[in-house]
Amino acid sequence: MTLAEGVQLVLFGLLAALVIGTALGVVLLSNIVYSAFLLGGVFLSISGLYVLLNAGFVAAAQILIYVGAVNVLILFGIMLVNKSQPFTPVRRGWIRLIATGGVCLGLFALLSTMILGTSWQLSTETPVGDGATVLIGMHFFSDFLLPFELASVLLLMALVGAIILARREFVPDEPPTDAISDALKLPERPRELVPAGREGSESPE
């Protein structure tokens, strides 16, 4: 075992312990904000594992997408709905625990058999290592140019759709009056929808 391999082994052990520890914290902590921040720790540790696998671009994408975007969205969701109200204990909670445990164990068994059953064929080509990002960039602008530009259109569609959904321009005329409990509702200050085109003319506040 050379020095580099030893360093890699130690780093892998550290990162794996971090992943497992933070993931356990996500599940076990009762404060949902702590869980969300620990989820960011899970994502960061996994990106460290990607670095160990010489996948620098995947590690950067992991940090940008998961830590930067997904975790921020989760935290925003908590901020917007969480009023830290005391939870009443669920009746017959043990049924839920058993069902959750069964599903998780089944998923774990399925994934384990898949991992053990797959013959991991390593590519015989020489790995590009740190040059992978440059190679991806070359491919983006040569043979994957159309998907690259289409991704931009896809992002534009997602942005417009998110704005239309979040502004609730297409709300039903009569509000649903069935018994949704107050805890599940998302109260919002009523505000005037300004149509595009007369923005900035006046804003009655």
Add this chain to the structure above:
Amino acid sequence: MFVLTGYEYLLVFLLLCGSVPILALGIAYFLRPKREGASRRTTYESGMEPIGGAWIQFNIRYYMFALVFVIFDVETVFLYPWAVAFSQLGILAFIEALIFIAILVVGLVYAWRKGALEWS
């Protein structure tokens, strides 16, 4: 086949950034007077008086900023290989990246016109 070349800087950054909060909190722990009191629990000695708790429900409209931010965060992932390979790519790739950004600027203008970026 594994060499962590070029990650020495990352290691130095990690050590430096990790030591800043540890040093700040540790030095403060040794220097501060260890007296309990009602005023010790406040946020700042000379700042605004905090009103209410920190666990409040935020207005739903802030979610719009998060959504717009996520879109442009994903855009960054696509632009990252272009930035790394910029010197190998020609002027054509520059124009193509400009088209990519221009399509997303349309979305930004749409969000702007729709008032999604209005803070109040």
